[in-house]
Amino acid sequence: MATAVTEPPRDTTPRGRRRTGATPRRLPYLLIAPAGLLMLGFIAYPVLSVFYYSLQHYNPTKPWRNGFAGLDNFTEIFTADPHFWGTLTFSLKWVVVEVTLQLLFGLVLALIVNQTFAGRALGRALVFSPWAVSGVLTSAIWVLLYNSQTGITRYLADLGIGEYGTSLLSDTGTVFWAAIVADLWRGVPFFAILILADLQSIPGDLYEAAEVDGAGRLRQFFHITLPHIRDAIVLSTLLRAVWEFNNVDLLYTLTGGGPAGVTTTLPLYIAETSVDAHDFGYASALTTVAFVILLFCSIVYLRLSKFGGDSK
Template identity: 30%
Template sequence: MVTIFPTVYMIYLSISQWKAFLLDHPLVGVTNFVNLFSLANFYNSLRVSAEFVALTVTFSILFGLVLALTLNQNLRGTNVFRAIIILPFTIAPIITGFTWRYLFDSNQGLVGAFIFPSLGIHIGSILGNPLNALIAVVFVDVWTKAPFMFLIILAGLQGISPSLYRAAKIDGASAFSSFRHVTLPLLRRVLIIAVILKVIDSVNAFDQIYVMTRGGPGNATQVLGIQGYLIAFSSYDIGEASALGVIMVIISVFAIALLIRYYNKAT
C-alpha cells in the first residue's frame, strides 16, 4: 500500500489538469505528456540526465572498484582508511551540495579561488560555466556515491575465497590475469546490483545539483528531477510534473529491467 498508493496517485495526477490556479482538476488524458514532449527543456533535461547518469554510474563504479581492490588487503591502517572513505556518503546531500558550492566559488572558495589558481589551473568559473558546472556536479556526485559502491564491491570481494587466488597463482597467473579471470567473473553479480542501485540514484538526482547550481547556468545542469521540481513548485503545475515523474519511473524501470535481464544471464 505504501508503495502502490503514491505511484497510482502520481499516475492519476499525470492525467489530470492540476494547476494551482485552477479550481477544478479534470482528467485530461495524455495532454500533460503531450505538453511535456513539446517543451524544448524536456529534451534538454533528458540529455543532461543521460549524460549525468552515464558519467556518474561509470565513475562511481570505477572508483568504488579501485578503492575496494586497494583496501581489500590486510594492510596496516586499512580499517581506518575504509572509515575515512565512506565519510562522504554519510553526509546529507544538501550539506554536500552547499559545501562544494562554496569550495568551488571563484571569489572565496578554497578550490575555485585558491587551489586551482595556485596550481596554474585557469578554467574560469567552475559553476558559472556550462561545461564546468556539469563536470562539477558529476564530480561531487561521484565523490559522494563512490564510497557506497566501494562498500558493495568490497563485500563482494570478501566473498571470494582466497583459495581461488592461490590456485591461480600456482597456475602462474599474473595479478591482472587473476583479476580478469577470477575477480571480475565472481564480482559480476555484485557489480550489476551496484550499477542498478546507482542508475536509480542518478536518474532521480535532485538535491545536490539543485543546491549547487539550481540547474544552471541556463539549463546546463537541469536534470529531469530539477525540471520536475520547477514545473511543480515554480509553475505550480502538479499534473505536468507528475507526468514527468511517470516518465522518470518508466526510464528507471526500463533501465533496471535491462540490467536484471543481464544479471539473470550472468547467474
C-alpha cells in the first residue's frame, strides 16, 4: 500500500519578514520619513531660497527694480559696498577675541569644578546657570548694568573711579570691551560644560601612574589632560565661533551696531539691509557670502586640527 506524501507546510510569512528580526527593511526609513520631510522643508527650502534671491533684485518697496540680477549683487559686495569689508573685519575680530577668552576661562572653570570640594554641586550650578539665560535677557541685564545713571559706572564714580554719567556703550573706546564682557558671561559656561564632560571620562589611573613616575601637575596637564580633551576643545571652539560670527541679538540690544557703526558685524549688517532697507536680494547675497566664508573656515579648521584623530 503506497504511503501518502505530505507536502511541507507553506511559509505564509511575507517576504519582507522572512529575515531575522521580523521587521521590513524599509520600516525604519518610513518611520523617520516625516521628520526628514520636515527638516527638508524647514532647512533646505530656506537655504535654497537665499541662494535664489541672491541672484535677484528683490525689494518690495521698489517693485519696478525687481528682476534677475545675475552676479551684480556679488560684484557690488566686493567692489562697491563701503560697509562690507569693515563689518567683516570687525566680525573676525569679535570671533577671535570672544572664542579665545571664552575657551581660556571655560577651561579654567572646568578644571576647578572637576575637583572634589565642599559645595561642588552648588558651584557647578552657579557656573553653568548663565548658559540657561536667553541672549535677549542677557542683553537686558547688561544694559542695566552699563546704564550711566543706575549701573556700574555710577558706583565706580561714588568710589572716585571715573566720572558720573559715563556710558561704556556710547564711547567708541570702551564699547567693544564692554560688549566682550557681556558675551563672556554667557559664553564661558558653554566651554566649561563640554570640557568638564570630557574631563570626567579621563581614567584616574593615568594620573596615579604619572604621580608615581614623578610628573607634576603641569606635566600631567599637558601630557594627559590636554590630549584627552583636544576633540572637545576643537568641537566647542568651532561651534562657538560659528555662533559668535552669527551673533545678532546681544550686539543689537546692547549697541545697535553703534556708536558710529564700530560694533556692526556682518550678520547685523545683513539684518539691517533686509529688515530696515527691505533689500532682500542684496541681503541674500551677503548671506551667501557669509555662508561660504563660514564653510571654508570650518573645513580648514577641522583639517588643521585633525578632529577625530588619535591623540590619546
